[in-house]
Amino acid sequence: MKGMNFFLILITLGMPLLTHAAEVKLTSSTQYLWYQDLLAVDREKSIQDFAQYLRVNVTNMDKEGKINFYAYGRAIKELWTDHDEDFQGRLYYFYLDYRDAFNEHLDLRAGRTFVNEAAVSGTIDGIHMDLKNLGPMGITFFGGRNVIFADKTETGTRGDGLIGMSVYLDTIKNTHVEVSYGRKYCEADGDSLLARENVGLDFSTTPISGMVNFYARLKYDTISESFNEMLFGAKVTPLQDLTLRGEYYESYPTFDTSSLYSVFAVDQYKEQSISAEYQLTSKYRISVKYAREDFSGNIGNSDSAIANVYDVGFLARPIKDLTINATYEIRSGYTDGLSGIRLYGEYKISKMALMAGIDYDDFRRYDSRDGNAEKYWAGVNYEFSKIITVSVKVEDDINFNYNNSYKGFVAININY
Amino acid sequence: MINNKAFKIILLSTALLLLVVCLSFARTDHREFKDVALSDCPVCHSSVGVIANHGDFFVKEHRLLAQKAGNNCADCHQQSFCLDCHKGGGIEPDLKKSLSTKGEYMPKTHRSDFISIHSIKAKDNPQNCYRCHESSFCQDCHTKIRNKGSMKIKSHRPAGTSQIYNWNSDHASEARRNLQSCESCHPDADVCIQCHSSGKVNPHPRNWKSIMNKYKNDSKGRTCRKCHITY
Numbered sequence: 001m002k003g004m005n006f007f008l009i010l011i012t013l014g015m016p017l018l019t020h021a022a023e024v025k026l027t028s029s030t031q032y033l034w035y036q037d038l039l040a041v042d043r044e045k046s047i048q049d050f051a052q053y054l055r056v057n058v059t060n061m062d063k064e065g066k067i068n069f070y071a072y073g074r075a076i077k078e079l080w081t082d083h084d085e086d087f088q089g090r091l092y093y094f095y096l097d098y099r100d101a102f103n104e105h106l107d108l109r110a111g112r113t114f115v116n117e118a119a120v121s122g123t124i125d126g127i128h129m130d131l132k133n134l135g136p137m138g139i140t141f142f143g144g145r146n147v148i149f150a151d152k153t154e155t156g157t158r159g160d161g162l163i164g165m166s167v168y169l170d171t172i173k174n175t176h177v178e179v180s181y182g183r184k185y186c187e188a189d190g191d192s193l194l195a196r197e198n199v200g201l202d203f204s205t206t207p208i209s210g211m212v213n214f215y216a217r218l219k220y221d222t223i224s225e226s227f228n229e230m231l232f233g234a235k236v237t238p239l240q241d242l243t244l245r246g247e248y249y250e251s252y253p254t255f256d257t258s259s260l261y262s263v264f265a266v267d268q269y270k271e272q273s274i275s276a277e278y279q280l281t282s283k284y285r286i287s288v289k290y291a292r293e294d295f296s297g298n299i300g301n302s303d304s305a306i307a308n309v310y311d312v313g314f315l316a317r318p319i320k321d322l323t324i325n326a327t328y329e330i331r332s333g334y335t336d337g338l339s340g341i342r343l344y345g346e347y348k349i350s351k352m353a354l355m356a357g358i359d360y361d362d363f364r365r366y367d368s369r370d371g372n373a374e375k376y377w378a379g380v381n382y383e384f385s386k387i388i389t390v391s392v393k394v395e396d397d398i399n400f401n402y403n404n405s406y407k408g409f410v411a412i413n414i415n416y
Numbered sequence: 417m418i419n420n421k422a423f424k425i426i427l428l429s430t431a432l433l434l435l436v437v438c439l440s441f442a443r444t445d446h447r448e449f450k451d452v453a454l455s456d457c458p459v460c461h462s463s464v465g466v467i468a469n470h471g472d473f474f475v476k477e478h479r480l481l482a483q484k485a486g487n488n489c490a491d492c493h494q495q496s497f498c499l500d501c502h503k504g505g506g507i508e509p510d511l512k513k514s515l516s517t518k519g520e521y522m523p524k525t526h527r528s529d530f531i532s533i534h535s536i537k538a539k540d541n542p543q544n545c546y547r548c549h550e551s552s553f554c555q556d557c558h559t560k561i562r563n564k565g566s567m568k569i570k571s572h573r574p575a576g577t578s579q580i581y582n583w584n585s586d587h588a589s590e591a592r593r594n595l596q597s598c599e600s601c602h603p604d605a606d607v608c609i610q611c612h613s614s615g616k617v618n619p620h621p622r623n624w625k626s627i628m629n630k631y632k633n634d635s636k637g638r639t640c641r642k643c644h645i646t647y
Contacts, residue, residue, distance in 0.1 A: 054507075093495050168484070263640075
């Protein structure tokens with residue numbers, strides 16, 4: 001509930017900012033949800049939640065339309081429960097956005113906002129600045145309290161923090177180079193500890209006009225002195241309707257310094273993949289992908305541990321307003337197997353959109369469980385007016401935990 | 417693992433690239449194309465030297481674009497678009513999304529009964545889970561499982577019909593391959609300490625001597641003291 005109180009206080013404080021004829025857009029979704037909790041004492045019992053989502057966009061707060069305000073949050077409560085539980089809240093973001101300030105040299109976000117870069121990402125209560133158009137380069141800075149969402153509420157403390165910066169260069173046409181740096185702090189026994197420190201490197205270039213794109217992404221953990229992630233890839237479009245891609249990826253697990261697991265030796269994970277996507281006609285598209293996953297590591301393990309994963313996808317729009325999507329995945333090798341199909345369709349009739357789908361997975365978990373996981377679902381979106389729409393979804397899951405697990409939601413959505 | 421020298425070379429190369437200032441390139445503002453159908457993107461992109469995206473594999477590849485500074489995602493998407501998948505939001509109910517066992521919306525990547533297959537999907541690049549979930553997310557469920565024996569983890573299984581477990585022979589290789597899964601059930605690593613704190617079996621990586629002081633300083637000795645009382 002702390003989050004919701006914070007949300008309401010900030011909305012109240014933000015109102016005086018509306019001195020200009022700003023545009024206000026409200027989006028609300030009032031939802032009733034039902035599901036079953038596998039870890040509850042009575043796992044068969046249907047749990048019902050009431051949820052209220054609210055998003056507020058206030059734009060054009062100044063004459064030039066550079067100052068905007070954005071907020072998004074949720075209040076949720078379990079209905080008809082034995083335990084006396086109040087509403088729980090999450091404030092996803094709440095920030096003032098100042099774009100193109102100082103002759104288009106600064107983008108500023110202040111408040112609770114989502115930050116995302118190669119070195120570190122997360123939601124912060126703080127500031128994000130993008131100093132841009134400095135010749136061909138730009139610099140970003142951000143820092144603040146790390147907001148951690150868990151179990152329908154927030155768990156981050158004062159000692160949790162994120163800071164970071166990046167320097168990027170868009171010089172040669174269609175080439176982007178960026179070096180980023182980030183730190184994550186966590187709280188332990190009242191102390192704020194440096195949990196992680198990463199350096200990221202991004203590179204992307206399209207040297208042959210519209211035909212070939214090379215890219216790389218590196219994430220280096222300075223504490224363990226290892227590359228947490230490395231990705232090298234190439235994307236090629238030899239024909240306008242055909243896209244080919246090849247990637248090499250490896251990762252090395254790293255942990256917060258406060259975790260004992262951070263001092264253990266681990267092995268690299270490596271993956272090579274190729275994929276193709278082809279637009280057969282304007283109505284049909286097909287995609288295929290193969291990935292070779294290597295868990296062997298390079299230290300200490302003499303036995304090989306390889307898995308092969310194949311994906312095939314098909315998208316069809318045979319007639320106007322009808323969309324059908326089907327994917328098939330098969331995985332074999334170390335140490336589990338999976339063979340699954342996923343199918344869904346959508347048909348629009350006037351103000352109504354009908355959707356239905358099936359997931360069917362046949363899985364084998366090494367020396368553990370095997371069986372089928374099935375999901376059957378259907379839903380409808382109905383547009384009563386430009387302002388009000390209603391969404392309803394029902395779903396039945398059949399798996400080793402449940403013969404039938406019913407879940408779904410009813411949502412009344414308002415866009416004003 | 418690539419060593420420190422390689423890292424320095426990469427940094428120096430990047431610095432060199434930063435010095436190569438050529439033609440200034442202005443990014444296209446996409447706000448006016450916000451409502452254009454994705455199938456119409458190639459109309460412009462095929463002639464301007466930028467390969468169109470948002471294809472069948474965009475769920476996986478979007479991270480590379482979204483994490484670039486100065487990206488233009490915000491020209492069409494609000495932050496809620498990111499958070500509705502990454503942080504369980506649901507302001508725009510998507511019929512293709514399912515609810516988790518806690519009643520939270522799950523991204524579309526979480527197919528069928530995700531609890532049944534999550535250990536398999538987590539193997540397909542173990543880092544993927546941690547882009548959205550804290551390690552405590554795994555512990556919230558795994559530490560509550562009443563009959564852990566029913567999970568039948570590979571190296572926890574008895575060898576044949578005897579009372580001897582496969583633990584000694586298998587656990588090292590399995591742990592090194594997926595140590596994050598160990599943390600799911602043993603968040604404090606208390607079971608590891610039982611043997612490894614004795615000093616008989618060194619669990620540290622090969623470059624430990626060069627990095628040990630960083631762990632000692634950054635954790636203010638807390639992590640070290642779990643095994644080494646004198647730190």
